[in-house]
Amino acid sequence: MNLVLSWTIFIVNPVLSVIMITRLHAMYRQSRKMLIFLVVTFCSVLVACGTIGAIASTHVTTKVILLNGTQCISEVNEGEQLATFEAYTVATIWHILTLCLAVWIFVKHTRELQLPLTGQTLIGDCYMVLMKTQVFYFAIFTTGCCLNIGLLSPLISDTSRAGPQIYRGLLELTTLLQMFVVGPRLILSVRKYHADLLEDGTFELHTIAFQAHLQPSTDSDV
Numbered sequence: 001m002n003l004v005l006s007w008t009i010f011i012v013n014p015v016l017s018v019i020m021i022t023r024l025h026a027m028y029r030q031s032r033k034m035l036i037f038l039v040v041t042f043c044s045v046l047v048a049c050g051t052i053g054a055i056a057s058t059h060v061t062t063k064v065i066l067l068n069g070t071q072c073i074s075e076v077n078e079g080e081q082l083a084t085f086e087a088y089t090v091a092t093i094w095h096i097l098t099l100c101l102a103v104w105i106f107v108k109h110t111r112e113l114q115l116p117l118t119g120q121t122l123i124g125d126c127y128m129v130l131m132k133t134q135v136f137y138f139a140i141f142t143t144g145c146c147l148n149i150g151l152l153s154p155l156i157s158d159t160s161r162a163g164p165q166i167y168r169g170l171l172e173l174t175t176l177l178q179m180f181v182v183g184p185r186l187i188l189s190v191r192k193y194h195a196d197l198l199e200d201g202t203f204e205l206h207t208i209a210f211q212a213h214l215q216p217s218t219d220s221d222v
Contacts, residue, residue: 012179019186027105045094052087088145102134133189140178147171
């Protein structure tokens with residue numbers, strides 16, 4: 001189960017990061033500079049995490065200790081613990097960066113268009129939808145990272161007790177929630193917003209107004 005989940009995380013999380021890059025590229029008026037910055041940063045994060053994981057996998061030494069024939073405690077070396085902490089720290093920094101960029105462009109456009117933060121117009125509503133899903137995804141991802149780092153605690157190593165088993169179950173639930181519920185909402189929320197506009201029959205009018213305010217930016221706009 002852990003092996004399948006690990007490979008799923010390895011495949012799904014980069015895909016979700018690509019979705020976030022696409023969203024930020026659109027929010028920054030399709031700025032070429034911003035796209036290059038995001039792609040280069042994401043590739044650097046991906047290489048860093050992959051390198052840390054590869055180095056750690058070649059030095060993994062796990063000890064399983066049986067106490068009284070029933071109590072099971074697993075121990076890992078300090079190098080693996082440090083590698084795990086570094087990998088999740090790098091991933092968290094990447095998500096903090098994407099969140100800060102989203103917040104910045106949301107506040108910037110809100111001030112430019114003199115819209116209330118509740119978003120009463122088309123542009124305000126659109127950016128509000130993007131911001132809500134971005135913040136919610138960041139919160140779930142950060143929770144998962146903290147729970148993963150918590151696995152390094154000796155208190156969680158005793159798998160014979162109910163507490164550590166509940167902790168690991170909560171971690172797996174949070175991870176699955178992040179990848180298959182909150183992650184897809186990054187796309188589905190925008191599609192739902194688009195569908196609501198079509199149902200209202202005012203999509204064409206809103207599109208003209210939206211494009212009038214959000215012309216593709218030059219590199220100097222970022």
